[in-house]
Amino acid sequence: MIQQGKRERAALILAHITGWAIFIVFPIVNEADLWQAVSRHPTLFLATNLFLISYFYLNLNLFVPCFLSKKKIIVFFAVTFACIVLYFIIPWIFHSYFFSGQPFRPDMPFQGRHPEFLPDEHLPHSRMRPDEMMKRLGIYTRTTQFLLVFIVSTGIKVITQWYEEKHRLKELESSKVEAELSFLKSQIHPHFLFNSLNSIYYLALSKDDKAPEAILSLSDFLRFVTTESDNNYIDLEKEIKMLEEYLNLQNLRVSEKFDLKFDLKGEFTSLKIMPLTFIPFVENAFKYGISAHIDCFIHLTIEAVNRTLMFTIANSIIQGQKDIIRSSGIGLENIKKRLELAYPGRYELEIKNNEHTYSVYLKIRLE
Secondary structure (H helix, E strand, O other): OHHHHHHHHHHHHHHHHHHHHHHHHHHHHHOHHHHHHHHHOHHHHHHHHHHHHHHHHHHHHHHHHHHHOOOOHHHHHHHHHHHHHHHHHHHHHHHHHHHHOOOOOOOOOOOOOOHHHOOHHHOOOOOOOHHHHHHHHOHHHHHHHHHHHHHHHHHHHHHHHHHHHHHHHHHHHHHHHHHHHHHHHHHHHHHHHHHHHHHHHHHHHOOOOOHHHHHHHHHHHHHHHHHHOOOOOEEHHHHHHHHHHHHHHHHOOOOOOEEEEEEEEEOOOOOEEOOOOOHHHHHHHHHHHOOOOOOEEEEEEEEEEOOEEEEEEEEEOOOOOHHHHHHOOHHHHHHHHHHHHHOOOOEEEEEEEOOOEEEEEEEEEOO
16 A cells, blocks of 8 residues: 555656656757757756746645635735746846846846856857847747646646545545434334334234244344344345345244245346345335234235346235324335435335235336
């Protein structure tokens, strides 16, 4: 990890060096007059480019984050304008300080202290004055160079900050979703336990010999739930196995008049799903759809086709339970919220409640 960070940093430094080399060398190669001027006054050429390099990193790391990003637009452009002015008067600063001994005026006679910096007509070697070199470079070229540095440095910082902010918001949203899912799953565990204990209580009350077996099944089921439900997604095969354990647990307390069908269609290998997706619907069916005195049924189907999962469950409605189903709540409302968080725009949930049958159809496009 550390070595990778060092390699990335070295690559970034190399990219910066390469970029500046191209920026500095390219104009010289393409303009013969500039090359001649640079060869005569390399110090001035170096100073102007050092100024541009310094401005690039100041704008990138100071001006944009401190002024532009904080909506101090006037201050930002005031600083930028000051840098432009400074950049354009560098030749004259050099001329005044190094060559003439007094402030430079374009119309004044040359009074240089060093003969090698006399105007061209006085030099045996035909040396060019620094300000003349910059004139050869031209206002247009200098303006283009500064604007290029300004646009690139500002653009890099603005885009980087936009990407970092987008990434931060995405992480914030992800952590929020994970927190909500964790909260919802934490509600599921006591809910399952409450309903399962009710089933075991029913068996114990009737002195049914299946009660010990039910307690053992509950133990296995809860162990599976507590270990797997902490994950955001689990293998679909594990979710189906968990469902089978739950059906076995609930099937211990039903009468012979109860008809349970569970069909699996398709290939489930490599598919993953949010844990505890099916259980709330099955739990709801057992809670309101079975009776020890009349014929009743629960029919389930799970089918996978081209990474699309279809879950169907239908159960009979016991007389007097229809209004209760409409208002029944924690489990179904919980799973609806979890589906919206885990599969936004990728699931369909259809619930039908007629006179004799309550059915749920769930379709999820898995990634």
